[in-house]
Amino acid sequence: xxxxxxxxxxxxxxxxxxxxxxxxxxxxxxxxxxxxxxxxxxxxxxxxxxxxxxxxxxxxxxxxxxxxxxxxxxxxxxxxxxxxxxxxxxxxxxxxxxxxxxxxxxxxxxxxxxxxxxxxxxxxxxxxxxxxxxxxxxxxxxxxxxxxxxxxxxxxxxxxxxxxxxxxxxxxxxxxxxxxxxxxxxxxxxxxxxxxxxxxxxxxxxxxxxxxxxxxxxxxxxxxxxxxxxxxxxxxxxxxxxxxxxxxxxxxxxxxxxxxxxxxxxxxxxxxxxxxxxxxxxxxxxxxxxxxxxxxxxxxxxxxxxxxxxxxxxxxxxxxxxxxxxxxxxxxxxxxxxxxxxxxxxxxxxxxxxxxxxxxxxxxxxxxxxxxxxxxxxxxxxxxxxxxxxxxxxxxxxxxxxxxxxxxxxxxxxxxxxxxxxxxxxxxxxxxxxxxxxxxxxxxxxxxxxxxxxxxxxxxxxxxxxxxxxxxxxxxxxxxxxxxxxxxxxxxxxxxxxxxxxxxxxxxxxxxxxxxxxxxxxxxxxxxxxxxxxxxxxxxxxxxxxxxxxxxxxxxxxxxxxxxxxxxxxxxxxxxxxxxxxxxxxxxxxxxxxxxxxxxxxxxxxxxxxxxxxxxxxxxxxxxxxxxxxxxxxxxxxxxxxxxxxxxxxxxxxxxxxxxxxxxxxxxxxxxxxxxxxxxxxxxxxxxxxxxxxxxxxxxxxxxxxxxxxxxxxxxxxxxxxxxxxxxxxxxxxxxxxxxxxxxxxxxxxxxxxxxxxxxxxxxxxxxxxxxxxxxxxxxxxxxxxx
DNA sequence: CCGGCGCGGTTTTTT
DNA sequence: ACCGCGCCGG
Numbered sequence: 001x002x003x004x005x006x007x008x009x010x011x012x013x014x015x016x017x018x019x020x021x022x023x024x025x026x027x028x029x030x031x032x033x034x035x036x037x038x039x040x041x042x043x044x045x046x047x048x049x050x051x052x053x054x055x056x057x058x059x060x061x062x063x064x065x066x067x068x069x070x071x072x073x074x075x076x077x078x079x080x081x082x083x084x085x086x087x088x089x090x091x092x093x094x095x096x097x098x099x100x101x102x103x104x105x106x107x108x109x110x111x112x113x114x115x116x117x118x119x120x121x122x123x124x125x126x127x128x129x130x131x132x133x134x135x136x137x138x139x140x141x142x143x144x145x146x147x148x149x150x151x152x153x154x155x156x157x158x159x160x161x162x163x164x165x166x167x168x169x170x171x172x173x174x175x176x177x178x179x180x181x182x183x184x185x186x187x188x189x190x191x192x193x194x195x196x197x198x199x200x201x202x203x204x205x206x207x208x209x210x211x212x213x214x215x216x217x218x219x220x221x222x223x224x225x226x227x228x229x230x231x232x233x234x235x236x237x238x239x240x241x242x243x244x245x246x247x248x249x250x251x252x253x254x255x256x257x258x259x260x261x262x263x264x265x266x267x268x269x270x271x272x273x274x275x276x277x278x279x280x281x282x283x284x285x286x287x288x289x290x291x292x293x294x295x296x297x298x299x300x301x302x303x304x305x306x307x308x309x310x311x312x313x314x315x316x317x318x319x320x321x322x323x324x325x326x327x328x329x330x331x332x333x334x335x336x337x338x339x340x341x342x343x344x345x346x347x348x349x350x351x352x353x354x355x356x357x358x359x360x361x362x363x364x365x366x367x368x369x370x371x372x373x374x375x376x377x378x379x380x381x382x383x384x385x386x387x388x389x390x391x392x393x394x395x396x397x398x399x400x401x402x403x404x405x406x407x408x409x410x411x412x413x414x415x416x417x418x419x420x421x422x423x424x425x426x427x428x429x430x431x432x433x434x435x436x437x438x439x440x441x442x443x444x445x446x447x448x449x450x451x452x453x454x455x456x457x458x459x460x461x462x463x464x465x466x467x468x469x470x471x472x473x474x475x476x477x478x479x480x481x482x483x484x485x486x487x488x489x490x491x492x493x494x495x496x497x498x499x500x501x502x503x504x505x506x507x508x509x510x511x512x513x514x515x516x517x518x519x520x521x522x523x524x525x526x527x528x529x530x531x532x533x534x535x536x537x538x539x540x541x542x543x544x545x546x547x548x549x550x551x552x553x554x555x556x557x558x559x560x561x562x563x564x565x566x567x568x569x570x571x572x573x574x575x576x577x578x579x580x581x582x583x584x585x586x587x588x589x590x591x592x593x594x595x596x597x598x599x600x601x602x603x604x605x606x607x608x609x610x611x612x613x614x615x616x617x618x619x620x621x622x623x624x625x626x627x628x629x630x631x632x633x634x635x636x637x638x639x640x641x642x643x644x645x646x647x648x649x650x651x652x653x654x655x656x657x658x659x660x661x662x663x664x665x666x667x668x669x670x671x672x673x674x675x676x677x678x679x680x681x682x683x684x685x686x687x688x689x690x691x692x693x694x695x696x697x698x699x700x701x702x703x704x705x706x707x708x709x710x711x712x713x714x715x716x717x718x719x720x721x722x723x724x725x726x727x728x729x730x731x732x733x734x735x736x737x738x739x740x741x742x743x744x745x746x747x748x749x750x751x752x753x754x755x756x757x758x759x760x761x762x763x764x765x766x767x768x769x770x771x772x773x774x775x776x777x778x779x780x781x782x783x784x785x786x787x
Numbered sequence: 788c789c790g791g792c793g794c795g796g797t798t799t800t801t802t
Numbered sequence: 803a804c805c806g807c808g809c810c811g812g
Contacts, residue, residue: 059802086802111801185802252800353799358803409788416788450788535802555800577799593800616797617803 022267029599030280042074121173140166145186146254218243222254282311330363374552411489473513565601572623
């Protein structure tokens with residue numbers, strides 16, 4: 001047990017060993033926060049705290065998975081609850097559903113579901129949308145929920161004009177959600193917060209049960225989250241929060257910086273620990289970040305320092321335009337790789353908006369550089385996946401009107417907009433779900449005979465599917481695809497599009513279902529699966545140290561680290577974003593965003609802007625971001641653009657287009673491994689190359705240990721896409737059922753099963769030690785084939 | 788009722 | 803440049 005505090009600094013140990021009473025950990029970037037949190041949990045367990053008394057709340061699944069993995073290393077197999085706020089609330093609401101007007105099989109609407117629900121509510125409320133868009137109304141309502149404002153209160157307040165429109169829609173929207181036995185994302189927090197507020201006995205019960213609550217990224221909590229945490233920490237105020245005010249970047253979604261700034265006031269006997277030493281970045285990088293963030297007024301001053309050795313200067317670079325920026329960054333990556341001291345996974349490119357990744361994507365693809373876009377087009381957003389999920393939703397919750405509308409004519413069965421509109425009107429007038437209206441189609445005078453027949457047919461199909469509701473997910477899905485002739489429908493409708501292969505996505509969904517069936521042999525209810533899907537934005541939360549350049553937004557970058565970082569388009573209007581310049585608070589948040597970006601870098605960092613950039617078609621001159629003038633230029637390498645650059649003279653001809661060569665298109669990967677945030681530890685110090693099989697090697701020996709310097713394809717330089725991507729696939733074929741593999745964390749194990757193809761190929765591995773069985777995507781896991 | 792075409796608005800960030 | 807929406811011919 002002493003071992004737990006062994007490799008910690010004094011400050012870290014102080015935080016780790018504080019168990020009872022409120023604790024505030026102010027943790028600068030790269031200060032070993034995750035290490036502290038995980039060690040603290042392990043320490044509490046050793047001290048006799050029961051695992052089910054602890055709940056650790058995070059904002060993202062990535063963070064929760066990382067935490068779970070690392071706690072499991074320190075204290076294997078302990079059922080400590082770790083997960084996102086939203087998941088926590090979702091699970092609690094299952095138990096207390098009836099107390100907020102829901103049934104326990106309630107559905108969670110995703111953003112697009114709530115959008116269509118919102119449109120319907122707007123129509124039903126009879127407000128005109130000439131002065132405010134559905135999005136504006138939705139966001140006003142969202143803001144209200146985040147601040148625990150009820151429809152009634154909002155109507156009384158009705159300050160801004162746009163708010164008064166929203167105030168009229170809000171009760172209607174809310175009523176329709178309840179009728180559909182559904183909640184949106186905000187409701188998960190809102191309902192649960194109000195439940196705690198209005199039911200002292202429930203509050204007391206949970207407070208007593210969860211004696212030790214931990215909140216990660218506390219600077220990003222909104223009022224609802226604040227209220228939830230607070231309510232559960234009254235009788236047992238052992239609340240431990242970690243955060244960094246300088247990394248608060250979610251103000252736009254209701255996060256209130258005061259929650260962390262005032263924590264010491266809220267909890268008078270708080271113990272505060274500051275982790276200021278940085279173990280991640282070079283002093284060069286840290287100095288630039290520090291200089292930048294000093295320009296913020298609303299913060300707690302912090303001394304960031306590091307004992308890491310000096311590195312290269314941070315580069316501030318100007319390009320002619322966005323295309324040159326993309327091309328030259330791709331070249332730079334290729335150059336650094338050829339120099340032999342970097343591989344694709346070392347690089348990350350951050351931008352303010354998703355749209356900016358497009359030109360980078362193009363440039364990387366032209367050079368055959370493997371890349372991944374984090375949070376690009378998500379699997380569960382694909383049309384065919386959403387269609388099938390909508391069926392599942394409707395089977396699980398017959399009141400799910402959004403799902404009904406999606407599914408009733410998919411595949412097309414002659415039920416058009418007119419019919420759906422009439423069903424909707426009938427449903428509204430009777431205050432019944434649309435499926436119920438469909439059952440009573442013959443009572444609806446407005447419907448034609450033909451429509452009644454079609455609708456009845458659908459209901460028949462539905463009832464047949466519903467009988468399978470309790471079967472395994474796999475069976476249910478296969479049956480569903482069969483009964484609806486869904487594949488035929490896909491083939492008929494998606495004939496021309498070459499890139500997509502929707503049928504593969506259907507397969508992939510089925511594999512996900514199979515996976516879920518296996519992981520939840522007993523409780524594998526439809527309910528749980530759908531909840532999982534709704535709350536896990538990106539599916540593969542497993543190990544995926546896939547060797548690719550990472551493209552993502554600055555928001556998505558929080559909590560991650562990379563050896564080499566590019567931040568692109570640091571330009572006025574983009575960063576700070578045009579819509580964030582109205583007030584100082586927003587401006588400061590933009591500054592923090594850049595701060596987060598810079599502090600992700602371990603060794604090398606470049607900020608860039610262009611002289612002109614094309615937005616929405618036409619080129620516009622660029623004003624460099626004001627933030628750039630706040631940096632210590634004397635200590636940086638400033639490179640201005642000189643030569644004329646003709647973007648028509650692009651590299652397309654020199655490099656083959658990888659998409660033509662690869663039969664199985666590289667899929668977009670939606671998640672990225674969180675690398676260690678930690679102070680140096682034994683594991684952290686191991687050079688990556690010695691434990692991670694290199695997917696770029698052409699020979700099967702790729703999967704054996706080799707020093708970095710002997711990577712053939714990197715040494716000889718980057719070649720064509722086919723070579724890179726071909727070699728990417730080769731090792732996968734070597735894995736067989738029964739193969740013995742080694743994982744850097746879990747040690748040796750045997751492959752017990754293999755499913756899926758290509759990048760989706762997934763293995764279940766039974767480990768020799770206490771870890772038990774784990775599931776990995778072969779293409780991304782750090783597996784080493786032993787025989 | 789279906790699917791194709793053209794128009795206009797539109798984009799910040801995410802559970 | 804892209805997507806969703808509305809109009810129109812089958």
